Amino acid sequence: MIEIKRLRKCYGDHLVLDDVSFSVAKGEVLVVIGASGSGKSTLLRCINFLEEFEGGEILIEGSPVGYAPGEGRVRLPEAHIAELRTHVGMVFQSFNLFPHLTVLENVTMGPVHVKQEPKPEAEERARQLLQKVGLADKVNAYPARLSGGQQQRVGIARALAMRPKVMLFDEVTSALDPELVEEVLSVVRQLAADGMTMVIVTHEMAFARDIADRVLFFDKGRIAEAGTANEVLDNPKTDRLRSFLSRFARVTRRADGCNSPC
Amino acid sequence: MFDVLISNLPYLLKGALRTFWMAAVFVTAGSIVGVLFGSLAAMGPRWVGALITVYVFVIRGIPILVLMFIAYYAPPALGIRMPDIVAVGGALALYTGSYVTEITRGSILSVPKGQSDAARSIGMRGPAILRRIILPQAMRLSLPSLVNNSVIMIKATAYVSLVGIWELTYAAREVVERTLAPLEIFSGVMLIYFAVCYPLSLLSRHLERKYAYVH
Amino acid sequence: MRLDFQLVSRLVPQLLEGLELTLLVAVASAIGALLWGLLLTWPRLSSRASVRVPVIGYIELVRNSPLLVQLYLLYFALPMVGVFIPAFWCGVIAIVAQHGAFLCETYRAGIESIGRGQWEAARSIGLRGFKLFRLVILPQALLRVAPALTNQLVILVKDTSLVSAIGVMEMTLMAKISIERSAATFEVFVVVGVLYLILTTLVGLAGRLAESRARARIGHV
Numbered sequence: 157m158i159e160i161k162r163l164r165k166c167y168g169d170h171l172v173l174d175d176v177s178f179s180v181a182k183g184e185v186l187v188v189i190g191a192s193g194s195g196k197s198t199l200l201r202c203i204n205f206l207e208e209f210e211g212g213e214i215l216i217e218g219s220p221v222g223y224a225p226g227e228g229r230v231r232l233p234e235a236h237i238a239e240l241r242t243h244v245g246m247v248f249q250s251f252n253l254f255p256h257l258t259v260l261e262n263v264t265m266g267p268v269h270v271k272q273e274p275k276p277e278a279e280e281r282a283r284q285l286l287q288k289v290g291l292a293d294k295v296n297a298y299p300a301r302l303s304g305g306q307q308q309r310v311g312i313a314r315a316l317a318m319r320p321k322v323m324l325f326d327e328v329t330s331a332l333d334p335e336l337v338e339e340v341l342s343v344v345r346q347l348a349a350d351g352m353t354m355v356i357v358t359h360e361m362a363f364a365r366d367i368a369d370r371v372l373f374f375d376k377g378r379i380a381e382a383g384t385a386n387e388v389l390d391n392p393k394t395d396r397l398r399s400f401l402s403r404f405a406r407v408t409r410r411a412d413g414c415n416s417p418c
Numbered sequence: 419m420f421d422v423l424i425s426n427l428p429y430l431l432k433g434a435l436r437t438f439w440m441a442a443v444f445v446t447a448g449s450i451v452g453v454l455f456g457s458l459a460a461m462g463p464r465w466v467g468a469l470i471t472v473y474v475f476v477i478r479g480i481p482i483l484v485l486m487f488i489a490y491y492a493p494p495a496l497g498i499r500m501p502d503i504v505a506v507g508g509a510l511a512l513y514t515g516s517y518v519t520e521i522t523r524g525s526i527l528s529v530p531k532g533q534s535d536a537a538r539s540i541g542m543r544g545p546a547i548l549r550r551i552i553l554p555q556a557m558r559l560s561l562p563s564l565v566n567n568s569v570i571m572i573k574a575t576a577y578v579s580l581v582g583i584w585e586l587t588y589a590a591r592e593v594v595e596r597t598l599a600p601l602e603i604f605s606g607v608m609l610i611y612f613a614v615c616y617p618l619s620l621l622s623r624h625l626e627r628k629y630a631y632v633h
Numbered sequence: 634m635r636l637d638f639q640l641v642s643r644l645v646p647q648l649l650e651g652l653e654l655t656l657l658v659a660v661a662s663a664i665g666a667l668l669w670g671l672l673l674t675w676p677r678l679s680s681r682a683s684v685r686v687p688v689i690g691y692i693e694l695v696r697n698s699p700l701l702v703q704l705y706l707l708y709f710a711l712p713m714v715g716v717f718i719p720a721f722w723c724g725v726i727a728i729v730a731q732h733g734a735f736l737c738e739t740y741r742a743g744i745e746s747i748g749r750g751q752w753e754a755a756r757s758i759g760l761r762g763f764k765l766f767r768l769v770i771l772p773q774a775l776l777r778v779a780p781a782l783t784n785q786l787v788i789l790v791k792d793t794s795l796v797s798a799i800g801v802m803e804m805t806l807m808a809k810i811s812i813e814r815s816a817a818t819f820e821v822f823v824v825v826g827v828l829y830l831i832l833t834t835l836v837g838l839a840g841r842l843a844e845s846r847a848r849a850r851i852g853h854v
Contacts, residue, residue: 206753234761242759252754255854256772266758269768300852311754318758479787479830481794483805484822491812491819569697576699580798587702600709608698608706615697 157182157217157322157353158203164211165198172198173209174377180322185354187364187385190374191400196357197249199374200324203355204244205237216243217321242270245315249327251307253299259286259310260295266318278317285313289343305336312343322353329360361404365389373397422599423606430603433589434610440507440585441572448511448571449564452518453557459519460526461548470519477516483577485509490581506578513574517567525560526552562626569615569622576611586610644811644821651807652828658724658793658803659832663786665729670736677737678744692734701795703727708799724796732789739781743774776847776854783840787833794829804828 158180165173172195180186188196201207203214205222210229214221221240224230254262263282267273286292289309299307308328315323325344329337341363348354348367358364364371364385371388373381375396381388392398459470477485489509493500529552537547579588590607594600676688695703704727711718718726747770755769775782797806808825812818848854 204757206756238756238759238761241757244757246754246757248750248754248757250750252750254751254754254769254773256776256851265760265768269764270759298851300854314754314758476830479791479833480826481791481805481829483794483797484808484826484829487805487809488819488822488826491822495818495820573697573699576701577795579701587699587705590702591705594705594709598713600706601713604702604706604710608694608702611698611702612694616693619693619697 157184158355159215160199160203160212161214162212163199163202163209163214165195165202165207165209172377173202176212176377176379178372178379178382180353180355182353183351184369185348185356185367186370186372187368188355188357188372188374189359189361189364189388189400190380194374195377196374197326200246200326200355200357203322203324204241204246206246216240238270242266242318243321245318245320245323247308247311247315247323247325247328249330251299251304251311251331253307253310253314255299258296258298259291259302262299262310263314263317266314271318282313282317285316286310288346289313290339303336304332305339308332308336308340309343312340312347316347322355323347325354325356325358327357327359329358359404361389361401373400375400420602420606422597423602426593426597426603427606429593430586430589430607430610433584433586434614436584437575437586438572438614440503440510440578441568441575444507444510444575445514445568445571447507448514449518451511451515453522453553455515455519456522457526457548457553459523461544461552474516474519477512482509482513482574483580485513486577486581502581503578503583506581506583510571510574510578514567514571517570518564521560521563521567522556525556525563528559529555559629562622562629565618565622565625569618572615572618573611640815640820644815645824647807647811648804648821648825648828651802651804651825654721654801655790655793655803655805655832658721658728658796658801659790661725662728662732662793663789665725666732666736666785666789667782669729669733670740673733673737674740674744677741688737692737695731695734696738700727700731700792701798703731704795704799720796720799720801723799724793724801728789728792728796732785732792735785736782739778739785740774742781743778744770746777747773773854776844776851779840779844779847783837783844786840787836790832790836791829 160179161177163173163176164171174195176195176199178186188199190196198207202209203216203221208222213223213225219240220232222232222237224232253259254265257265260279260282263285264275264278267278267281268275283292283295286295289312291306291309291313294302294306294310299310302310311328328344329340332340337360341360344354344356344363345367356364356367366385368385371383371385372379373388373392373396380394381392381397388397389401392401455470455473459467486506486509489505490502492498493505533551533555534547537551542550575585576587578585579591582588586607590603594603597603673688673692676684677692679685704724707718707727708720708723711723751769751773752765755765760769793803794805797803797809800806802810804825808821811821
């Protein structure tokens with residue numbers, strides 16, 4: 157479904173993504189972990205071309221992202237890029253709901269104004285999606301009135317409304333109060349169970365272990381380790397990954413019910 | 419084509435001098451009143467603040483031109499003898515004052531309360547606190563707005579030409595009547611105003627950026 | 634102070650005629666300025682300097698010179714090149730030219746205050762170009778700068794008094810004429826002042842009301 161070949165990106169002098177290559181199969185759930193600044197969010201944002209990149213290639217079902225294939229780094233036309241984005245759903249860390257529109261309008265914005273679907277059908281489908289994420293009663297509310305967890309679920313519904321082929325989740329629970337995290341994660345789990353292709357950047361290790369088909373550990377712009385959740389999270393091979401995971405060790409152990417000081 | 423402008427430039431520049439002199443005098447007078455009223459409104463008794471608010475509200479709700487006409491026609495009607503320029507200048511000063519009052523009041527209220535608390539805790543009393551601690555900081559905060567206000571007032575001086583007081587715009591009309599070259603003269607005069615106001619606008623914006631990081 | 638009320642009340646019909654024209658000028662200019670300012674926003678924010686700089690040049694020129702001079706320029710210079718526009722429309726055009734420039738800067742401030750996340754979220758569902766701007770950015774920007782917009786419209790209403798200088802029979806000119814024609818003196822201008830005060834207060838109230846109702850519904854933008 158997604159192929160990433162030798163992706164390279166710089167911010168000025170700083171190399172953010174260094175020769176990154178991997179692929180994501182249809183229906184696969186790929187989780188990307190790593191420290192802040194390791195490049196994982198940037199990677200995600202390159203996939204739907206919210207970030208430009210200097211080297212390498214990204215293909216989604218064979219279609220190139222951002223630049224025409226071949227030499228010369230010719231940027232694809234805006235219309236083309238926008239069309240591609242309709243197939244890639246993104247959910248943001250800070251939700252980014254449109255505050256001047258109701259929840260329903262947020263979700264129908266894409267289908268109605270981008271895909272030119274008739275409004276009644278779009279609204280019907282939006283209601284179904286909002287039902288699915290547990291917000292059927294909030295259709296006419298404005299985002300400012302919702303909790304973070306509710307806003308994020310609307311964000312997920314908004315992305316799903318475009319019937320994307322792949323969903324990108326950019327640290328979608330990092331900005332949430334702890335008690336609101338689970339309501340969002342359970343929606344994501346449901347999506348995975350339904351067979352959606354997903355790339356998830358997250359700090360939630362227990363969640364990652366549950367949901368991931370594969371895990372990538374990012375360090376300084378490169379894939380430092382890759383494998384199944386079991387391989388990467390439970391049997392780290394490199395020191396960097398070990399020290400990274402040790403920060404989370406206390407948290408995950410407590411989640412298992414450890415009562416003594418860890 | 420623009421020879422007409424160039425040959426009349428000395429006369430126009432005299433008018434410009436008059437304009438900026440007027441602006442300087444009346445804006446300064448108005449600003450002094452404004453700072454006084456603004457301080458009173460921010461830190462004085464409530465009823466004083468209310469009166470000042472009414473003054474500001476009324477002056478700012480009426481076009482300057484109407485204010486000037488009132489100032490121009492009132493003294494003769496009331497039997498007071500006064501040079502036109504003093505009356506009209508008074509209107510300009512009142513107008514400036516209303517803006518400066520609001521600017522001052524706002525900036526005094528923006529000075530963190532901690533400042534006056536600290537001053538009081540070392541034994542300073544009200545007027546001294548205002549003079550030494552609050553006002554200097556407030557004036558610094560209000561500098562961008564005050565400079566911006568001076569631009570507004572320089573532009574406002576053009577309206578005194580409508581009550582027969584001679585300055586740049588009046589001179590411009592005289593020249594146009596004589597030379598029948600409105601395009602050249604009026605654009606030239608626009609540029610003269612621009613030459614003074616634009617740098618001031620830039621200064622105001624620069625000051626705003628500079629003081630944005632005060633705290 | 635002798636306020637001759639009888640005299641003043643006889644002049645009221647004349648003043649109300651002037652009020653009618655003041656309102657016409659105000660409404661025409663307001664609509665024009667709001668739209669013109671919006672139109673200017675696109676080139677003003679263009680990434681191409683060749684587009685941006687002339688617009689900025691125009692905006693700065695118009696903001697840093699008196700409206701009266703711009704009015705004279707339009708009214709007296711245009712006939713010289715064969716363009717005859719009635720005083721009313723000259724006035725409207727001059728006010729639109731100036732206030733549009735101010736409003737453009739106001740719109741710009743509003744647009745630039747919209748966080749990157751909104752642009753990204755809109756793009757991520759495939760929106761782009763004018764549609765993105767119209768549906769996502771503009772409404773938020775307008776709500777954010779609503780107080781400044783209201784303020785600018787109040788100033789616009791006051792500036793309509795200037796078109797009296799080119800003979801448009803709005804309130805200020807009517808007052809001036811009535812002084813010359815009758816025994817009335819400055820009291821007329823006081824009455825006119827009160828009328829302007831009512832106008833500007835109403836505009837200010839309307840603006841604040843519209844804003845607070847939108848905010849009550851939507852919450853924070």
